[in-house]
Amino acid sequence: MSVHRDFNKANEAYVANFGDKGRLALAPTKKLAIVTCMDARINPYAHLGINEGEAHIIRNAGGVAKDALRSIIISQRLLGTREIAVFHHTGCGMLTFTSSHLQTLVKDSDPGNPALEAVDKIDFLEFPDLEQSIKDDVAFLKENPLVLPETVVTGWVYEVETGKVCPVQNLWGRLCVTHLRCSDSPNCLICIWKTVRSILLSFIDETCHSHIGSLRHM
Numbered sequence: 001m002s003v004h005r006d007f008n009k010a011n012e013a014y015v016a017n018f019g020d021k022g023r024l025a026l027a028p029t030k031k032l033a034i035v036t037c038m039d040a041r042i043n044p045y046a047h048l049g050i051n052e053g054e055a056h057i058i059r060n061a062g063g064v065a066k067d068a069l070r071s072i073i074i075s076q077r078l079l080g081t082r083e084i085a086v087f088h089h090t091g092c093g094m095l096t097f098t099s100s101h102l103q104t105l106v107k108d109s110d111p112g113n114p115a116l117e118a119v120d121k122i123d124f125l126e127f128p129d130l131e132q133s134i135k136d137d138v139a140f141l142k143e144n145p146l147v148l149p150e151t152v153v154t155g156w157v158y159e160v161e162t163g164k165v166c167p168v169q170n171l172w173g174r175l176c177v178t179h180l181r182c183s184d185s186p187n188c189l190i191c192i193w194k195t196v197r198s199i200l201l202s203f204i205d206e207t208c209h210s211h212i213g214s215l216r217h218m
């Protein structure tokens with residue numbers, strides 16, 4: 001059975017709790033545009049603590065900036081946003097195929113149909129490296145003359161396994177992204193820091209206990 005048959009029932013419940021959202025302004029109050037993947041596991045409102053009316057959420061396969069440019073121009077020039085946050089995520093389907101593979105798949109679904117050859121003109125904008133794809137998209141937006149020069153552009157990884165987000169544009173962010181994929185590697189600086197910290201804390205704890213013990217004997 002098609003899912004759309006359930007829409008009306010679900011919508012009745014939603015409308016019953018709609019409150020005063022009908023009064024929200026058209027322009028996002030946080031002046032923020034989020035570019036993210038269409039992946040069904042991602043809920044940007046929930047994982048970023050954003051509410052209706054506060055930000056544009058621009059979604060496409062992969063959260064690719066080039067594909068989002070049309071919406072970004074509208075968002076900035078007509079609706080006043082001045083900050084863009086690009087989110088790509090772990091486990092993204094865009095890491096798993098190539099455009100030529102998908103083009104062949106489409107054409108092979110109906111061999112001899114010339115109309116399907118139009119797929120050869122579509123660049124599906126897949127990417128082989130998650131972190132690099134975010135850096136590329138941030139650079140694309142910062143350097144693009146169609147994006148307002150005063151725009152604050154940041155890049156982020158969303159981890160579908162835990163719901164965590166990590167920035168990629170600074171040292172902490174890079175460590176954080178490495179840590180997402182490290183599986184407790186001995187080369188991961190965050191894992192090393194956690195180990196050192198737990199040793200230090202247990203040392204301080206022991207010192208405190210012996211100090212309290214010596215005070216009792218005074």
Ligand SMILES: [Zn+2]
Nearest residue numbers: 037039092093
């Ligand atoms: Zn994805």
